[in-house]
Amino acid sequence: MLRLAAAFALGLSALALSSCASTGEAENQWTTVSGKIAYRERIALPPSAQIEVRLDDVSLADAPARNIARQAFGADGQQVPIAFLLRFDRSAIDPKHSYAVSARITGDDGKLMFITDTRNSVAFDGGSEVDMGTLNLVKTN
Numbered sequence: 001m002l003r004l005a006a007a008f009a010l011g012l013s014a015l016a017l018s019s020c021a022s023t024g025e026a027e028n029q030w031t032t033v034s035g036k037i038a039y040r041e042r043i044a045l046p047p048s049a050q051i052e053v054r055l056d057d058v059s060l061a062d063a064p065a066r067n068i069a070r071q072a073f074g075a076d077g078q079q080v081p082i083a084f085l086l087r088f089d090r091s092a093i094d095p096k097h098s099y100a101v102s103a104r105i106t107g108d109d110g111k112l113m114f115i116t117d118t119r120n121s122v123a124f125d126g127g128s129e130v131d132m133g134t135l136n137l138v139k140t141n
Contacts, residue, residue, distance in 0.1 A: 029089050029090050029091060030087055030088070030089065030090065030128065031087070031088060031089075031090045031093065031124070031128050031129070031130070032085060032086065032087050032088075032128065032129050032130070033055055033069070033085075033086040033101060033122060033129075033130045033132060034083070034084065034085045034086070034129070034130070034131055034132065035083070035084060035101070035131060035132030035133055035134060035135055036080075036081040036082060036083050036084070036133070036134045036135070037051065037053065037080060037081065037082050037084060037103045037105075037134070037135050037137055038080040038081040038082075038134050038135070038136060038137070039080055039105075039114050039136065039137040039138065039139065040136070041139050043139070044079060045075045045078070045079055045080070045105065045113075046075070046107055046108050047075060047076060047077045048074065048075070048107075048108045049074070049075040049105055049106065049107055049108070049113065050072065050073075050074055050075070050105070050106045050110075051072065051073055051074070051075060051082060051084075051103070051104075051105050052070065052071070052072045052103065052104050052105075052106075053070070053071045053072075053084040053086060053101065053102070053103045053135075054067055054069070054070045054071075054086075054101065054102050054103075055067070055068045055069040055070075055086050055088065055099060055100075055101050055122065056068060056099065056100055056101075056102065057094075057097050057098070057099055058098050058099065058100045058119070059094075059096075059097040059098045065100075068086075068088050068092050068093070068099065069086035069087065069088040069092075070086070071084050071085065071086055075105075081134060084103070086101070090128070093124050095124070098121065099121065099122040099124070100119050100120055100121050100122060101116075101120045101122055101132055101135065102115075102116045102120065103115070103116050103135050103137060104116070104137070105137065112140045113139065113140060114137035114138065114139055114140065115137055115138065115140060116135055116136070116137055116138075117137075117138045118136075120132060120135055
């Protein structure tokens with residue numbers, strides 16, 4: 001009788017696990033943060049400029065930010081506004097933490113040209129897509 005109950009319990013747990021796998025839950029674990037980067041100066045980017053956009057956990061003021069997602073790519077002749085898309089696993093987000101997007105553009109020589117100078121907070125309110133609009137970068141000296 002005990003063996004029969006154990007086999008029955010094992011069968012139920014296997015059934016529960018298989019139903020989770022078949023609902024596509026793994027596919028729904030992704031979240032995206034998108035937007036554009038731009039700056040006010042009327043300066044063309046060099047074709048070899050490098051762009052980096054990051055989503056970081058900025059909850060701890062006395063510790064380095066923890067990177068959640070990063071997109072780095074060459075400008076390849078594109079000019080601002082330039083679109084970005086950060087895709088990451090939703091399980092990396094803790095609803096109690098604070099998150100922000102930052103961006104930077106470096107020139108031919110690797111020298112910083114433009115950077116975000118304000119906090120661009122991200123609110124994850126249950127949706128799988130967040131549109132940040134346009135992030136404004138400022139010129140560095």
